[in-house]
Amino acid sequence: MELNEALYTTRAMRRVKADAVPDEVQAAILDAAIRAPSGGNTQNWRFVVVTDESVRSRLAPLYRRAYAALNETIYAGRLEAAQESGDEATIRVMRSSSWLAENFEQVPMWLMAYSRNDPTGASIYPAVWSAMLAARGHGIGTCLTTILGIFEGEATDEILGVPEGRGWTLKAAVSCGYPLGRWGVADRAPAHQVAYADRWGEAPAFEVPDPLWP
Numbered sequence: 001m002e003l004n005e006a007l008y009t010t011r012a013m014r015r016v017k018a019d020a021v022p023d024e025v026q027a028a029i030l031d032a033a034i035r036a037p038s039g040g041n042t043q044n045w046r047f048v049v050v051t052d053e054s055v056r057s058r059l060a061p062l063y064r065r066a067y068a069a070l071n072e073t074i075y076a077g078r079l080e081a082a083q084e085s086g087d088e089a090t091i092r093v094m095r096s097s098s099w100l101a102e103n104f105e106q107v108p109m110w111l112m113a114y115s116r117n118d119p120t121g122a123s124i125y126p127a128v129w130s131a132m133l134a135a136r137g138h139g140i141g142t143c144l145t146t147i148l149g150i151f152e153g154e155a156t157d158e159i160l161g162v163p164e165g166r167g168w169t170l171k172a173a174v175s176c177g178y179p180l181g182r183w184g185v186a187d188r189a190p191a192h193q194v195a196y197a198d199r200w201g202e203a204p205a206f207e208v209p210d211p212l213w214p
Protein backbone atom coordinates (compact mmCIF):
# COMPACT_ATOMS: atom_id res chain seq x y z
CA MET A 1 0.00 0.00 0.00
CA GLU A 2 1.15 3.52 -0.79
CA LEU A 3 2.33 5.42 2.31
CA ASN A 4 -0.15 8.30 1.93
CA GLU A 5 -3.09 5.96 1.57
CA ALA A 6 -2.21 4.37 4.91
CA LEU A 7 -1.60 7.76 6.55
CA TYR A 8 -4.83 9.28 5.30
CA THR A 9 -7.17 6.34 5.77
CA THR A 10 -6.05 4.73 9.02
CA ARG A 11 -9.21 5.60 10.91
CA ALA A 12 -10.75 4.34 14.12
CA MET A 13 -12.35 1.25 12.54
CA ARG A 14 -14.20 -0.20 15.51
CA ARG A 15 -16.85 -2.29 13.81
CA VAL A 16 -15.11 -5.44 12.64
CA LYS A 17 -15.92 -9.02 11.68
CA ALA A 18 -15.24 -11.94 14.01
CA ASP A 19 -12.85 -13.54 11.44
CA ALA A 20 -9.46 -14.35 12.96
CA VAL A 21 -6.35 -12.37 12.10
CA PRO A 22 -3.89 -14.94 10.65
CA ASP A 23 -0.64 -15.58 12.52
CA GLU A 24 1.48 -14.24 9.65
CA VAL A 25 -0.47 -10.97 9.68
CA GLN A 26 -0.02 -10.72 13.45
CA ALA A 27 3.70 -11.25 12.88
CA ALA A 28 3.82 -8.52 10.22
CA ILE A 29 2.01 -6.07 12.50
CA LEU A 30 4.34 -6.71 15.44
CA ASP A 31 7.48 -6.74 13.31
CA ALA A 32 6.54 -3.30 11.95
CA ALA A 33 5.65 -2.03 15.43
CA ILE A 34 9.04 -2.84 16.95
CA ARG A 35 10.83 -0.86 14.18
CA ALA A 36 9.38 2.31 15.72
CA PRO A 37 11.52 4.79 17.64
CA SER A 38 11.59 4.95 21.44
CA GLY A 39 13.37 7.44 23.71
CA GLY A 40 17.07 6.45 23.80
CA ASN A 41 16.12 3.39 21.75
CA THR A 42 15.32 1.69 25.06
CA GLN A 43 12.54 -0.42 23.50
CA ASN A 44 10.96 -0.77 26.90
CA TRP A 45 7.87 -2.36 25.51
CA ARG A 46 5.98 -5.62 25.59
CA PHE A 47 2.94 -6.54 23.55
CA VAL A 48 0.30 -9.08 24.48
CA VAL A 49 -1.64 -10.23 21.43
CA VAL A 50 -4.98 -11.41 22.73
CA THR A 51 -6.90 -13.70 20.39
CA ASP A 52 -8.04 -16.49 22.75
CA GLU A 53 -11.81 -16.31 23.10
CA SER A 54 -11.75 -17.14 26.81
CA VAL A 55 -9.28 -14.33 27.52
CA ARG A 56 -11.35 -11.87 25.46
CA SER A 57 -14.45 -12.92 27.41
CA ARG A 58 -12.71 -12.25 30.70
CA LEU A 59 -11.47 -8.85 29.57
CA ALA A 60 -14.79 -7.74 28.07
CA PRO A 61 -16.55 -6.90 31.38
CA LEU A 62 -13.50 -4.90 32.45
CA TYR A 63 -13.57 -2.91 29.23
CA ARG A 64 -17.30 -2.25 29.65
CA ARG A 65 -16.73 -1.13 33.24
CA ALA A 66 -13.91 1.16 32.07
CA TYR A 67 -16.16 2.56 29.34
CA ALA A 68 -18.90 3.28 31.89
CA ALA A 69 -16.33 4.93 34.17
CA LEU A 70 -15.14 7.11 31.28
CA ASN A 71 -18.68 8.27 30.57
CA GLU A 72 -19.32 8.99 34.22
CA THR A 73 -16.14 11.05 34.63
CA ILE A 74 -14.08 12.48 31.75
CA TYR A 75 -16.96 12.29 29.24
CA ALA A 76 -19.82 13.06 31.65
CA GLY A 77 -22.59 14.91 29.78
CA ARG A 78 -20.72 14.71 26.43
CA LEU A 79 -23.37 12.74 24.57
CA GLU A 80 -26.21 14.86 25.92
CA ALA A 81 -24.39 18.07 24.95
CA ALA A 82 -23.71 16.68 21.46
CA GLN A 83 -27.34 15.69 21.04
CA GLU A 84 -28.51 19.12 22.17
CA SER A 85 -26.20 20.99 19.80
CA GLY A 86 -26.69 18.53 16.92
CA ASP A 87 -22.98 17.62 16.87
CA GLU A 88 -23.35 14.57 14.62
CA ALA A 89 -19.61 13.80 14.45
CA THR A 90 -19.36 13.41 18.24
CA ILE A 91 -22.58 11.41 18.38
CA ARG A 92 -21.17 9.05 15.71
CA VAL A 93 -17.89 8.57 17.62
CA MET A 94 -19.75 7.85 20.84
CA ARG A 95 -22.10 5.35 19.18
CA SER A 96 -19.15 3.63 17.56
CA SER A 97 -17.26 3.57 20.88
CA SER A 98 -20.31 2.02 22.55
CA TRP A 99 -20.38 -0.66 19.85
CA LEU A 100 -16.78 -1.52 20.66
CA ALA A 101 -17.56 -1.79 24.38
CA GLU A 102 -20.66 -3.90 23.78
CA ASN A 103 -18.84 -6.18 21.32
CA PHE A 104 -15.40 -6.36 22.94
CA GLU A 105 -15.28 -10.16 22.93
CA GLN A 106 -16.35 -10.35 19.25
CA VAL A 107 -13.27 -8.42 18.15
CA PRO A 108 -10.88 -11.19 17.07
CA MET A 109 -7.65 -9.59 18.21
CA TRP A 110 -6.63 -7.05 20.83
CA LEU A 111 -3.09 -5.74 20.87
CA MET A 112 -2.15 -4.78 24.42
CA ALA A 113 0.86 -2.44 24.55
CA TYR A 114 2.86 -2.18 27.78
CA SER A 115 5.75 0.10 28.60
CA ARG A 116 7.97 0.85 31.60
CA ASN A 117 10.71 3.22 32.75
CA ASP A 118 9.52 5.88 30.36
CA PRO A 119 9.43 9.28 32.06
CA THR A 120 8.07 10.88 28.87
CA GLY A 121 5.11 8.49 28.70
CA ALA A 122 5.42 8.82 24.94
CA SER A 123 7.81 6.08 23.86
CA ILE A 124 5.16 3.45 23.27
CA TYR A 125 2.93 5.41 20.90
CA PRO A 126 5.09 5.43 17.77
CA ALA A 127 5.12 1.61 17.99
CA VAL A 128 1.38 1.50 18.54
CA TRP A 129 0.75 3.77 15.56
CA SER A 130 3.15 1.76 13.40
CA ALA A 131 1.21 -1.37 14.35
CA MET A 132 -2.01 0.37 13.31
CA LEU A 133 -0.52 1.49 9.97
CA ALA A 134 0.85 -2.00 9.30
CA ALA A 135 -2.55 -3.46 10.15
CA ARG A 136 -4.13 -1.01 7.69
CA GLY A 137 -1.75 -2.27 5.02
CA HIS A 138 -3.12 -5.76 5.61
CA GLY A 139 -6.73 -4.61 5.44
CA ILE A 140 -7.16 -4.81 9.21
CA GLY A 141 -9.15 -2.10 10.98
CA THR A 142 -7.90 -0.88 14.34
CA CYS A 143 -8.89 1.45 17.14
CA LEU A 144 -6.48 2.75 19.76
CA THR A 145 -8.06 2.77 23.22
CA THR A 146 -6.58 3.70 26.58
CA ILE A 147 -9.46 3.20 29.01
CA LEU A 148 -8.53 -0.32 30.14
CA GLY A 149 -5.18 0.90 31.42
CA ILE A 150 -6.67 4.02 32.98
CA PHE A 151 -9.59 2.45 34.83
CA GLU A 152 -8.94 -1.32 34.98
CA GLY A 153 -5.17 -1.68 34.67
CA GLU A 154 -4.62 -3.98 37.66
CA ALA A 155 -7.47 -6.35 36.84
CA THR A 156 -6.31 -6.50 33.20
CA ASP A 157 -2.73 -7.27 34.27
CA GLU A 158 -3.97 -10.10 36.46
CA ILE A 159 -5.89 -11.72 33.60
CA LEU A 160 -2.93 -11.33 31.24
CA GLY A 161 -0.43 -12.60 33.81
CA VAL A 162 1.66 -9.44 33.73
CA PRO A 163 4.42 -9.77 36.37
CA GLU A 164 3.78 -7.58 39.39
CA GLY A 165 6.14 -4.87 40.63
CA ARG A 166 8.28 -4.64 37.51
CA GLY A 167 6.81 -1.38 36.33
CA TRP A 168 4.92 -2.62 33.27
CA THR A 169 1.95 -0.37 32.56
CA LEU A 170 -0.80 -0.92 30.04
CA LYS A 171 -0.70 2.10 27.74
CA ALA A 172 -2.97 1.04 24.92
CA ALA A 173 -5.41 -1.67 23.93
CA VAL A 174 -5.79 -1.71 20.16
CA SER A 175 -8.74 -3.52 18.63
CA CYS A 176 -7.90 -5.34 15.39
CA GLY A 177 -10.13 -7.04 12.85
CA TYR A 178 -11.39 -7.08 9.27
CA PRO A 179 -13.68 -4.08 8.85
CA LEU A 180 -17.43 -4.15 8.46
CA GLY A 181 -17.36 -0.60 7.09
CA ARG A 182 -15.39 1.12 4.36
CA TRP A 183 -12.14 3.04 4.57
CA GLY A 184 -12.25 6.79 4.09
CA VAL A 185 -10.07 9.84 4.55
CA ALA A 186 -10.12 11.17 8.12
CA ASP A 187 -12.00 14.45 8.40
CA ARG A 188 -10.07 16.97 10.51
CA ALA A 189 -9.73 20.69 11.12
CA PRO A 190 -7.39 21.70 8.26
CA ALA A 191 -3.64 22.03 8.82
CA HIS A 192 -3.53 25.79 8.24
CA GLN A 193 -6.02 26.32 11.07
CA VAL A 194 -3.95 24.46 13.63
CA ALA A 195 -0.39 25.24 12.51
CA TYR A 196 1.52 28.52 12.90
CA ALA A 197 4.61 29.98 11.26
CA ASP A 198 7.50 30.78 13.61
CA ARG A 199 5.25 32.36 16.24
CA TRP A 200 2.03 31.26 17.89
CA GLY A 201 -0.91 32.75 16.01
CA GLU A 202 1.01 33.63 12.82
CA ALA A 203 -0.62 32.17 9.71
CA PRO A 204 1.53 29.60 7.91
CA ALA A 205 2.58 30.06 4.28
CA PHE A 206 0.11 27.40 3.14
CA GLU A 207 -3.60 26.70 3.09
CA VAL A 208 -4.94 23.20 2.70
CA PRO A 209 -8.72 23.42 2.45
CA ASP A 210 -8.99 19.86 1.11
CA PRO A 211 -6.95 16.75 1.88
CA LEU A 212 -3.85 16.46 -0.35
CA TRP A 213 -4.52 12.77 -0.88
CA PRO A 214 -5.84 11.15 -3.05
Ligand SMILES: Cc1cc2nc3c(=O)[nH]c(=O)nc-3n(C[C@H](O)[C@H](O)[C@H](O)COP(=O)(O)O)c2cc1C
Binds near residue numbers: 013143145146147
Ligand atom coordinates in the same frame (compact mmCIF):
# COMPACT_ATOMS: atom_id res chain seq x y z
C1 LIG B 1 -5.07 8.37 23.03
C2 LIG B 1 -6.33 7.87 22.38
C3 LIG B 1 -7.28 7.25 23.17
C4 LIG B 1 -8.46 6.74 22.59
N1 LIG B 1 -9.35 6.08 23.38
C5 LIG B 1 -10.45 5.53 22.83
C6 LIG B 1 -11.34 4.76 23.61
O1 LIG B 1 -11.16 4.57 24.81
N2 LIG B 1 -12.42 4.21 23.00
C7 LIG B 1 -12.65 4.36 21.66
O2 LIG B 1 -13.63 3.81 21.15
N3 LIG B 1 -11.82 5.10 20.88
C8 LIG B 1 -10.73 5.67 21.44
N4 LIG B 1 -9.86 6.39 20.66
C9 LIG B 1 -10.11 6.58 19.22
C10 LIG B 1 -10.56 8.01 18.90
O3 LIG B 1 -11.88 8.20 19.33
C11 LIG B 1 -10.44 8.21 17.37
O4 LIG B 1 -9.09 8.08 17.02
C12 LIG B 1 -10.96 9.56 16.93
O5 LIG B 1 -12.34 9.65 17.18
C13 LIG B 1 -10.70 9.81 15.45
O6 LIG B 1 -11.36 8.83 14.70
P1 LIG B 1 -11.23 8.79 13.09
O7 LIG B 1 -9.78 8.64 12.78
O8 LIG B 1 -12.03 7.60 12.67
O9 LIG B 1 -11.78 10.08 12.58
C14 LIG B 1 -8.69 6.90 21.21
C15 LIG B 1 -7.71 7.52 20.41
C16 LIG B 1 -6.55 8.00 20.99
C17 LIG B 1 -5.51 8.64 20.09
